[in-house]
Amino acid sequence: MIGGGRWARVWYRVLTGLRPQPRIHWASSRNHNGVADWLSEQSAVHGVSLPPTDLYAGLEALVAAARPGMAIVANLPAEHGRTVRMLLDHGCHVLVEKPFVPTLEEADALVELADRRERILAVGLELMLATYVRGFRQVVEQSGLEFVAAHLIWHDAYSDVRHFTVKTPDLTTGIVGDLLPHVLSLLTAIRGAAGVSMDEGRALRGGLETELRFRYGDLPVTASLSRVAERPARLLQLEAASGARSTLDFTTEPGTIITPIGHAIVDDRWAIAPRPLDALLQLFLKAIAQPGGDSPILARLTRHIVAGTEAATNTMTDSQLLLLRPFLLRDTDSSLPTDALVALREQVAAPLVAEGLVTNPKAEDELNRWAMRAWAVIHRFARHPFTTQREMAEALGLERSVLVRLNRALRQSEPAQQLMVGQGVAMKYWENTILPLLQAGVIETARQGVSRHPFRVGVYPGVSCMFHCSFCGRDPDATYARDSVAPGNALFDAMFRDAPADPYTFYVSGGLEPLTNPGIGQLIAAGAARGFRLSLYTNGFMLTPQLLARQPGIWDLDTLRISLYGVDATSTTEVTCHPKAYAQVVQNAIAFLQARNERGAPLKFGFNFVVLPGRVEEVLALAELITSINRAAGGRQVDFLTLREDYSVSPEDGLGRGERERLAEIFEQLRERVLQPDLCDLQIDLGYALHSLSEGGWPTPLDMVAHRAMRPRGYPQISVVVDLLGDVYLYREAGFLDRPGARRYAIGRVGPTRSLHQVVTEFLASGQAIEPEPGDTGYFDIFDHVVTHLLNQADDDATFGIPFAEGPIRDRERAGGAHAPLAHPTLAHPTLAHPTLAHPTLAHPAAGQISHVGAAIVPVSIAR
Ligand code: SF4
Structure with missing residues (x-):
């Protein structure tokens, strides 16, 4: 007998009716003393004659001391799988209480094990x-x-x-x-x-x-x-x-x-x-004595019950997550209404008990108290993904060792993970950047200073730029010498040749405008030929039919994204200082879309738009602009729009509170607008901070680090950019030619005989450190802010005594590797290209999708 609760005792009574009386070995890890007291009471108070019974403090002790021939498993359902496996491994016939195990996959594995061991595995479905x-x-x-x-x-x-x-x-x-x-x-x-x-x-x-x-x-x-x-x-x-x-x-x-x-x-x-339990026991004994029958209680004949229960449980879990989600978006974690607490409790109770934080699975008060602690962690990480363990321990008033156990319980709960990384206001930080980096294992590699080929590499092939955007960090007069193009492109090709096989390693951007490189088509074709799915980020001014005729390699791109700087001539000129920018770019976009559709090219085409302070109303006009481009081009529509906040300004100078609130209304209107047939293929991806607005979350600015938090040795294992000269820069906006102070962040130069990986290795081996100066975060793109936050958080956790992998996020445990699958891919950022858009069946998500949970993998309704 395994288990010490009510049902185990009911079973014990049933066993006492067997003749001749068997010797019973009874293991209860959680309620050993309670079982002993109950047994004494049965014989002393009620005068019941009990069969010889040996008590054990747990399953391990029982199987080590006794060699039981058959077992009845009546412990916590969450422990059934492990218990049954161990008993089968020890040669026991097993009758396990319902619910057998939570998934059909686990049930099938145990049935297969029982068959292999030639043991009977039956399920306690006595009602039959x-x-x-x-x-x-x-x-x-x-x-x-x-x-x-x-x-x-x-x-x-x-x-x-x-x-x-x-x-x-x-x-x-x-x-x-x-x-x-x-x-x-x-x-x-x-x-x-x-x-x-x-x-x-x-x-x-x-x-x-x-x-x-x-x-x-x-x-x-x-x-x-x-x-x-x-x-x-x-x-x-x-x-x-x-x-x-x-x-x-x-x-x-x-x-x-x-x-x-x-x-x-x-x-x-x-x-x-015989009563149902007696009949069940007799059937189990008969199955043992006469194997090969088809008793209805055999686990292999009750698969449909496991499958049906699993499906219904998933439906219930979805419903419970929906119930909890509004409270995740609130700025306080201090209370939950009863039904939300019940929903939460159900999702975390089993791991809390498994970790010994809750000692009695029926003790509601204790369970509620720990569920609310779990909620505090969930809520905090869903809003502030860079929370340290030091902060969490202080907020909860918990000892380190206890927090480690609470974290472990949360890592065991899939719904808790979903709430933290896929449902809160910070979900774009998680899905667009943090999870892919964790899954690739590069955070630990960078922290330990181990060399590897950079996870993501920005290729900056632009020679010059014709715009003078107000927020651009480049030197407006800087251009590369024409004679640097051919050797520069040869260096890029060598980088493609020497890189690991991850198809999303490289993206083509700038620096300067990449289409100004006269060999851009060949460069893209070379990368594509080596298996890279390249994205190109351009201002679109040169993307004319003539250029496409000269540079057919552009069609080998995976994704092409044009950055729009306005929604009409006036607004575009204000930003770019180029009077022809708007008309030319729109004309090019129409012609490009037309040409793509005529060729039937799989390439994904979309726009990026930065929502500047004072110009939030332009977002709706942008939707109409894209509609007009769709109409003019005909056929397959523009695939995506990425909306971003301007990270080049400080939070105080960025979007104000009123503007964010207005944006939330605009996003609502946008949800409706993209349901119309003329815009229905548009997938809209909101950036890190804008996303929360679309979810009704409290308006939050981008989470940026101060210069003092910059890491003197960067993180070249994760991200670098390389310009036409082969210079390798640590940060994305440091790779702008002649940008004052940016050379400090150049870590070496790739050459015909010097690979990018070598440059990284030599830089790390040199021990060189770059002391950050005020204003240096100007070399950061928002991705760099996120990575820096993440590495600093991991460092602080380690110093505090809770290694990063022992925090509440399960993906931190992943060992990674160059080809670790990206379970949370995204188109949101150049570094992390979006494989789902490459998938033919997902290239056109369901009508009117603003991507939320799991990006476009599971098309989700826009409704909250
Ligand atoms: S932001 Fe891009 S398009 Fe504008 S000036 Fe800078 S490099 Fe050129």
Whole structure:
């Protein structure tokens, strides 16, 4: 016997009825003393004659000391998988209580293990064996009716007496995991095994109740489940096409059967036949004695119950996350309404118990207290991804060792992870940059000073630029010598040749305007030929049909993005100081889109727009501008628009609070606008800080570091840029020719015999450090701010004594590697290109998508 709770004790009573009496080995890790007291009470107070029983403080102790032939697993459902595996490995036949395990994948693995070990693995679905259920089946079959719907009610009062003990729910298991296996086993007994397909399921009262709609085979089923009903009710009703109904009411066993013609039948075998648990035990023993049968309790025959429960649990979890999300967007974590707390508690209870932070899974107060601590961490990281462990420990008043356990519990909870990294106001920081970097393992590499090829490399091939944008950090008069183009392009080609195979390593940008490079087409073609999916970031002024005819290699790009600097001639001229900029760029965009569509080129084409202070109204005009470009070009539309905030100004000089609030309204209008057919293919990606506005979050400015926080040795393992001369710069906006002070951040030069990786290696080996000076963050792009924050956060955590990987974020544990898959790809930033847009079936997301959760992988509705 494994487990020390109510159900294990019920099972113990059943075992005492076996003759001859077996020796029972009973392991309970969490409630060892309670079990010992209960046993003494049974024999002393009630005078029960108990079989010889040995108690153990845990499963490991039991299997080490005893060699049990069979086991009944009645511990916490979250521990079933591990427990069953260990018992099978020790040669035990196993009867495991429902819910068996949470996923079909895990169930199949255990069934396969049992088969390999030639052991019986059965599931405690005793309801299938109840005599009144069999009686009901007979009535149903004898009626000759074809039933077209089933209605189930399974309502438990919060505290009820069942099997002679007080039953309160185990809060580590949700209502679906707890009750749906019963419901499905009932349907199995009446109709045979069938697949379950979920139609609808919503968490009511946070998840204490639910109404499910699903199909069992081809039978539509509604199921009303409750853990907090005023009075218990257990009822199954089958409905015929004529409206006639057969009903089994087993609220109090054996209950009553009402036939379609209204006769009430009481099960007369209940008093004489073995009770369901006795029948279950006998069937289990029979399966052991006579293997090879097809007893309905065998795990391999109950896969549909695991699959159906898994699907319904996922539906409930989604519903619970929706319930929690509005509170994630609030600026305070101090309280949750009851239903939200219940939803949260259900998602973190099992790991909190597993970590020993909550000692009793039925102790609601204790569980609520820890759930709120977990919420504080979730809320904090969903809003402030750079929170240190020092800050978290202080905010919660927890010892380091306790915080480590809380973190570990959060890493075990998939919904907690989703809330932290995919649902809060800072989700763009997570999805666009932090998670891909963690998944690639480059944060640790950079912190440890280990050399590697840079994860992302900006190729800056521009020779000059015809614009003079007000916010541009370049020297307006700087140009590269014409004779540097050919050798520079040869260096870029050598970089492509020597780089690791990650197709998103390089992006082409500037510096200066990349299309001013007369070999740009060949350069792109060379990169594409080596397997790189290049993105090009251009001001679009030179993207004429004539240039395309001369530079056909441009069609080998993965993505081309034009930066728009205004929505009409006046606003564009104000920014670029070029009077022809607007007309030329729009004309080029139309011609380019037309040409792309005529060629049927897969290339993704879109725009970037920086929302400047004082000009937020331009966002709606921009949508109309893109619509007019779509109309003029015809065919496949513009694929994407990235909207960004100006990071070159300090937060005080950036968008004001009123402007951010107005932007939130504008984004609402934009959601509606992109539903129209003339703009329906446009995928809109909002930047780090703008995203929160679209979600109704509190307006927050970009999270930027001060110059004192800059890292003297940068992070060339993560990001560098390389210009036409082969000079390698640590920061993206340092790679502007002749920019005052920027040379300090050049770490070497690639050459015909000196690879980029070598430059990085030599720089790191030199120990060279660049002391930051006031104003040096001007060489940062916003990506550099994020990376610096992240590295500093990891350093501080390590100093505090909680290594980064032991924080609350699961992706920090990933070892990474050059080809680590990007589970959270994005088009949001040049460094992190967007593989989903490269996927033919995802190139045109569902109409009107502003990308949120998981970018475009799972097209999500714009509705919150
Ligand atoms: S922002 Fe780009 S287009 Fe504008 S001046 Fe600078 S390099 Fe040229």
